[in-house]
Amino acid sequence: MSIFRKIITAVRGGAREAGEAVVDANATRIFEQEIRDSEKHIAVAKRDLTEVMAKQMQTARELTQTQASIKEHEGYAMQALNQGNEALAIEVAEKIAELEVTEAEQQQTNESFLGSAARLKDLIKKSERKLTDYKRQLTMVKTTESVQKATSAITENFTASNSKLLNAKDSLDRIKQKQALYDDKLKAAEQLEAETLDQGLKSKLQEAGIGEQQTNAQSVLDRLKKK
Numbered sequence: 721m722s723i724f725r726k727i728i729t730a731v732r733g734g735a736r737e738a739g740e741a742v743v744d745a746n747a748t749r750i751f752e753q754e755i756r757d758s759e760k761h762i763a764v765a766k767r768d769l770t771e772v773m774a775k776q777m778q779t780a781r782e783l784t785q786t787q788a789s790i791k792e793h794e795g796y797a798m799q800a801l802n803q804g805n806e807a808l809a810i811e812v813a814e815k816i817a818e819l820e821v822t823e824a825e826q827q828q829t830n831e832s833f834l835g836s837a838a839r840l841k842d843l844i845k846k847s848e849r850k851l852t853d854y855k856r857q858l859t860m861v862k863t864t865e866s867v868q869k870a871t872s873a874i875t876e877n878f879t880a881s882n883s884k885l886l887n888a889k890d891s892l893d894r895i896k897q898k899q900a901l902y903d904d905k906l907k908a909a910e911q912l913e914a915e916t917l918d919q920g921l922k923s924k925l926q927e928a929g930i931g932e933q934q935t936n937a938q939s940v941l942d943r944l945k946k947k
Contacts, residue, residue, distance in 0.1 A: 748858075748861055748862065748865060751854075751858060751861070752858055755851065755854050755855060755858060758847070758851055758854075759851065761847075762844060762847050762848060762851065765840065765843070765844055765847070766844060768840070769837060769840045769841065769844065772833055772836050772837050772840060773833075773837050775833055776830060776833030776834055776837055779826055779829050779830040779833055780830050782826055783823065783826040783827060783830055786819055786822050786823045786826055787823060789819055790816055790819045790820060790823060793812050793815050793816045793819065794816060796812045797809045797812040797813055797816065800812060
C-alpha cells in the first residue's frame with residue numbers, strides 16, 4: 721500500500737513538473753493572453769460604470785423632483801394655516817412627511833450610487849495604469865526573447881560551422897600563397913628581361929668601341945704588333 725501511494729505521488733509530481741514545463745515554455749503567450757483578458761474585463765467594468773452613473777443621474781433627478789414637491793406642499797400648508805384651515809394643513813403635512821421619507825431614501829440611494837461610481841472609477845484608473853505597465857513589460861519580454869533566440873542561433877551556427885571556418889581559412893591561405901607566387905614569377909620575368917636588354921646594349925657599345933672596353937691578352941698583343 722505504501723509503495724502504491726509513492727507511485728501515485730511520483731506520478732502526480734511528474735504531472736506537476738510537466739505542467740510547469742508547459743507553462744514555462746508558453747509563459748509569454750500566457751502573459752499576453754492574460755493582458756487581453758484584463759482588457760476585456762476593464763471594458764466590461766466601464767460598461768457597468770456607465771450603468772451605475774446613469775442610475776445615479778436618474779436618482780438625483782428624482783431626488784430633485786421630490787425636494788421641489790416638498791417645498792411646493794410646504795407652501796400649500798402655509799396657505800391652509802393662513803386661511804385657518806388646520807385640518808387641510810394637517811393633511812398636507814402628512815403628504816410632506818411621506819415625501820420626506822421618499823427624499824431620505826432617494827438621498828441614501830443617490831449617495832450609494834455616487835460612492836460606487838467613485839470607487840469604480842478609481843479601480844478602473846488603477847487597472848488601466850497597471851495594464852499599461854504590463855503591456856510595456858510584455859514588449860520588453862518579447863524583445864529580450866528575440867535577442868536571446870538570435871544570440872543562441874548565432875552561437876549554434878558558429879559552433880556547427882567552426883570546422884568549416886577553419887577549412888575556409890586554409891583555402892584562403894592557399895589562394896594567397898598561389899597569388900604571391902604568381903607575383904614573384906612576374907617580377908622575376910621582368911627582372912630577367914631587363915638584365916637581357918641591358919647586356920645586349922653593352923655588347924653593341926663594345927662592338928662600336930664606345931664606353932668601357934674589355935682588356936684581355938689578345939688585345940694587348942695586337943696593340944704591341946701595331947707598334
